[in-house]
Amino acid sequence: MALTREQMAQRVAQELRDGYYVNLGIGIPTLVANFVPQGMEVMLQSENGLLGMGAFPTEETLDADMINAGKQTVTAVKGASIFSSAESFAMIRGGHVDLTVLGAFEVDVHGNIASWMIPNKLVKGMGGAMDLVAGADNIIVTMTHASKNGESKLLADCSLPLTGKGCIKKVLTDLAWIEIDAGQFTLVERAPGVSVEEIVEKTAGKLVVPEHVPEMTFA
Amino acid sequence: MALTREQMAQRVAQELRDGYYVNLGIGIPTLVANFVPQGMEVMLQSENGLLGMGAFPTEETLDADMINAGKQTVTAVKGASIFSSAESFAMIRGGHVDLTVLGAFEVDVHGNIASWMIPNKLVKGMGGAMDLVAGADNIIVTMTHASKNGESKLLADCSLPLTGKGCIKKVLTDLAWIEIDAGQFTLVERAPGVSVEEIVEKTAGKLVVPEHVPEMTFA
Amino acid sequence: MAGFDKVVLSYDEAMAGLDDGMTVIAGGFGLCGIPENLIAEIKRRQTKGLTVVSNNCGVDGFGLGILLEDKQIRKMVASYVGENALFEKQLLNGELEVDLTPQGTLAEKMRAGGAGIPAFYTATGVGTPVAEGKETRTFDGKEFLLEESITGDFAIVKGWKADRYGNVMYRHTAQNFNPLAATAGKITVVEVEEIVEVGELEPSQIHTPGIYVDRVIQGTFEKRIEKVTVRS
């Protein structure tokens, strides 16, 4: 069975380490914060200038001056810091964020990512996505393996305009955990009950399949 | 009579305007702060990270964490701000300081300045001088008109390694107020009792002498 | 002290000198920390043909969005402009030009503009549409883009507290682009919630030193929230 959005977030959360500074994109990445393993602490960086993003506020603590990069009202955890956008992207561009999780339209075997622009559709802008993928060493892309029409999003070459070039090494889809190296995908794990054949079929770029492909496990 | 150091500082102080942010170099420039005209306020920028430098402290208020760019202990005025060296030079390089006053070994008709390095003598470093001359629009150089051996410091071309290229427009010497434009010096004012002839004689670079050269006046 | 007293008493005075065709740099992220009254004053003035540099362009009817209503903006430099139907329409009509700039590059362009740095290299945007027409260069085996800095005729900034000298502090994440915008304007205007006595702000805690600020005005703010999100 393909993973649910929650399961995808849960699998990504297994990559967290105690003491990680993490930037989570909008959508599934945001859900990762709900699955931080017990006894582990991570700090969420929000690129509008907040390190140590906390829970949503209550009606009583709601504050227009306290938002996240998705423009939602939030709170700050104890030990948070708040700074300018230049400082925020100094952290991001300078590689100080330990893990970045974000969505995408397409990823290819060269580690390219397309996530912001569909030609002939209105372009709303890249926001901080280009900085995030260019600056981070450790990025996990979360997306469905294929479109609703069954078209693979794991390609030999991205067809859409890029967000970043050669910067993606890890992709979690609803079907598989895929790693990218030396111009090819490698199938590392599959979703419980999903066959290697289905993944192979839905992966357009060159995919290396090891002899044994374990199923993902969830605590 | 050649101006004293105090008179030089006093003449420079006539160029101050109410509300100016000013960076004063070591030596004569520092003395300018003693001659701020009454009813006028300026704020002193010290490039180690202080805007609003005050008087020296008393024994009681002496604080090792409160120094100026000359490494002297100082105080901060009301309304001062304190920041990093990067922020300090953002102000300087970005042209936000209204007036910079500094000393020099030589200045030439192209507006070049040499103030930091004498070949075959030990080089101690340029500190912030290169940033100051490159960043400011409004710079006054203070120096003696000639060396003790009578060699002019106002040259056709600087002989010493430069601190900055084409950035000086105003020079106050112990003999004259000189402006630089279009590859020549212009004699604007002379020290009281100093003859135009003496200034001409002691100026090696091309000097334009207007029909009338007023004497400086001091309040 | 008259020389350092930056306080003005009317919005008219605050935006005096703004002319058609100028470049305005605005602080704010979404609707958070936007100089809402300075924007309203630009609308009142009906200044046209503006280039506006801001992370976003407000929403329909609030923030920079209101400057679209009378087509006052000719060109928008922003990282994300998706909140706004009128923007979309004018863009498709060709009435509005947009220069989409990655958020971190935009922040650094403002900072560099204020700091006298005409250009810098960044990895952001290499191999993407953002790189079109820009020079790339390799440092240490990695490819980078040359990005030029931004300065504006006016910077409009929203602060929390300021003193008469123009020293400013920002509140929470309403800081965002504001201190960067403040450095990059030929004329920088800051509107704040509160004007405090000179000396009240701790020198090491000032976010924007007064040297960057030309005018300060005290306003009242709606502080509209784009996405109210609360936990139950």
Added chain:
Amino acid sequence: MAGFDKVVLSYDEAMAGLDDGMTVIAGGFGLCGIPENLIAEIKRRQTKGLTVVSNNCGVDGFGLGILLEDKQIRKMVASYVGENALFEKQLLNGELEVDLTPQGTLAEKMRAGGAGIPAFYTATGVGTPVAEGKETRTFDGKEFLLEESITGDFAIVKGWKADRYGNVMYRHTAQNFNPLAATAGKITVVEVEEIVEVGELEPSQIHTPGIYVDRVIQGTFEKRIEKVTVRS
């Protein structure tokens, strides 16, 4: 919270991993805001062949000057090194290499290094010995130098207060190069006068967010003053 607890209890632990030939970036201006105990620990370790990046090199017998005594520094990157007879001697002997860098360029090189900007243009140094071997380029009719950023294996920093997460505040002008150095080290070590409870530092007032900091140690400081100047 173990993962964010940056506090170490010994200077030995604070400088663990420092090896011969590494680059160390140090905060401080003159003797103000220098990480004096971290410097002393480098001396105790007798690490050799260091490249040290700092605005100055201390004085004879204090600050970075003590690392000259056993010739631990191979190369110094600084803006001003005139306070120090041993420095002079080793320089003339050819035992020490020096790269004189304008103060503002040095500050920006550290900041850029920490911010992932490999190089930037500045007007500082154009037409001077600093420009030798460097590329120049014209923007808007004015000439600028290309300057590359600096990063270090270690950054040693002196703070005032820090919490266990490594959030740091600096005191008065002891801030200087410290927050810049803090961003530019692969391993950043901060020694402070006081370690406070997490949550005690106001988020918007933190000068160096903990993300830049790897180790925090509480020390006691001599705070020697280079030029005691008092009014009568």
